[in-house]
Amino acid sequence: MTRCSAPREISVSEETTEKSGRKSPKSPIECRKLSKAPPLCCKNGEECKVAGNCVCKPPKPTGPNDEKPTSSRETYDVFLGGSCGTTVWRRQSVIPFLKKRGITYYDPQRSFWSENMIYEESIAKESSSLFLFVIDPATVNATSFLEIAYFAARKSPKLVVVFLGKTEWAEKAHPDDLPDRNRTCQLLDRILECHQVPMLHTIPDALEFIEEEMLGRQSLTEAMRSxxxxxxxxxxxxxxxxxxxxxxxxxxxxxxxxxxxxxxxxxxxxxxxxxxxxxxxxxxxxxxxxxxxxxxxxxxxxxxxxxxxxxxxYPRMIADSSAVMYHATAAIPSPRVTLKATNVNGTISSKTLVRRRSKQNFEKFFPDDSGASSFIVPSSFLPKQHETKVNIDCSVVELCSSSPDDNSWVQELAAPTLDGKGTPYSYVLATPNFQLDNRMNCLRTWFHHHKKFFYYIPSTTTFLSGMVEIAYILGHTNWEGTVCVPATSQILEGPDDMTADEKDHARAARRRRNDCYQIAFCYLKDMAKRRQCRVFTDIGVAVKALVDPAIRGV
Known part of the structure; x- marks a missing residue:
């Protein structure tokens, strides 16, 4: 479609120039057009032969805002995390309230879940100012526990948790998962209390909290516009x-x-x-x-x-925990006798080598009912009269387990491998007598230290609490981790001695539980990938990866 215009009047000077054969002088605008250099290609520096946009550059945005292209990443005020599935708390209570107040939000609830949504949600989380996680007892909701522990460890300034019926959630589960659910609730309580994250129990309280945070930070002129x-x-x-x-x-x-x-x-x-x-x-x-x-x-x-x-x-300075002297505790003797001594809390401060303690001290932590001796204790391992004091060392590998009662892998696999390479290690987080409060106190002591962790989930009975603790470890930027979750620990299998009706009902419950836990495990692997943490399914390969960084995970 051509644009029509009125015929231009030619002046006398232009007629004279045309008759004499000379070119007429150009106007300033036409001179600028002629002096404009041709577009150069951004790859080879030559003149671009494509009219309009260069082939090596993305096309310019079109639309009413051509001169001011907007960013493709949207920002949200609130990320609506928590229970999904068939829950209606978002569309019935929260979303209408946020729309009425003009607060932007991101709703991750979809009809069907796919693994591609993890990346989309991660972008929305990075662009959100406040994280709201609502735990509904009607759902399994394993993923939300991982995200809460992860964001609490990252010290997110705006994180609020709403736990609807915590007792009801802990009691609604497969019989094999009931102890693990109670342990997960206790672990989450310790984490939120440690990082001072507010925990509410009703959605109206959460809406009042959001209104206070979002509208309260606006100026008077901004608030009066709406x-x-x-x-x-x-x-x-x-x-x-x-x-x-x-x-x-x-x-x-x-x-x-x-x-x-x-x-x-x-x-x-x-x-x-x-x-x-x-x-x-x-x-x-x-x-x-x-x-x-x-x-x-x-x-x-x-x-x-x-x-x-x-x-x-001149206030009193808080003493750094790294300067605190600890008593040397018993390390796990290897099945083969080695002359290389390792220490639980770190390297020895003195120049002399301190040998490990005897098997008698080891049995206080790991009692053996059978009474059979699986290793030989040399006389050089007998306890000394004086107690040696050591310092915390950041090179010590902390061996952790979600099932402290099942710690045979430490003696059979981890100790021989680490002893052979001379790598110091600690098994304090894998002892059966180490309670949950002591675990959190130990982790709190290491907040400002660079630590290396090896976490092993040996069974399905502690799968959820183990994933939550791993997510909490991954949330700390100064901690490194290596994770091992065997395939047998991920899927819950049922007994065979059941009737047909019981089998159908139990199979449906197990399928629902396994699907939710697998989704949570996908989120955990994404967290590990972002933190460059290796995840393994074979405990032997995972232990070898502690001394060989070239071994890659799944």
């Missing part, structure tokens, strides 16, 4: 003012009580001293008693004030 946000914004500001007034009043009352107590005590002491001196020296004038007493009070309170100021200016 009619739906004006009243909530004023309510939020009013609640904040009330909270600040209450806090200030409580602090003022506390300070007044403190000063009143000090004044009363000081007055009683001064009165006692005054009466004592008056009775002891009746002829002494009262003026000579009050002035020194008043000066003494001024000096006393001045010294106290100066000491408090110095404490504020």
């Amino acid at each position: 009619k739906n946000n004006r009243l909530p914004y004023l309510q939020i500001r009013a609640r904040r003012v009330v909270r600040n007034v209450k806090s200030l009043a409580a602090q003022t009352i506390k300070v007044c009580k403190n000063y009143a107590t000090k004044t009363v005590v000081t007055g009683l002491i001064d009165l006692t001293v005054l009466l004592s001196i008056s009775f002891a020296f009746p002829a002494l004038p009262l003026f000579y008693i009050l002035v020194p007493l008043l000066m003494l009070n001024i000096v006393f309170f001045g010294v106290i004030y100066k000491v408090q100021e110095l404490r504020k200016r």
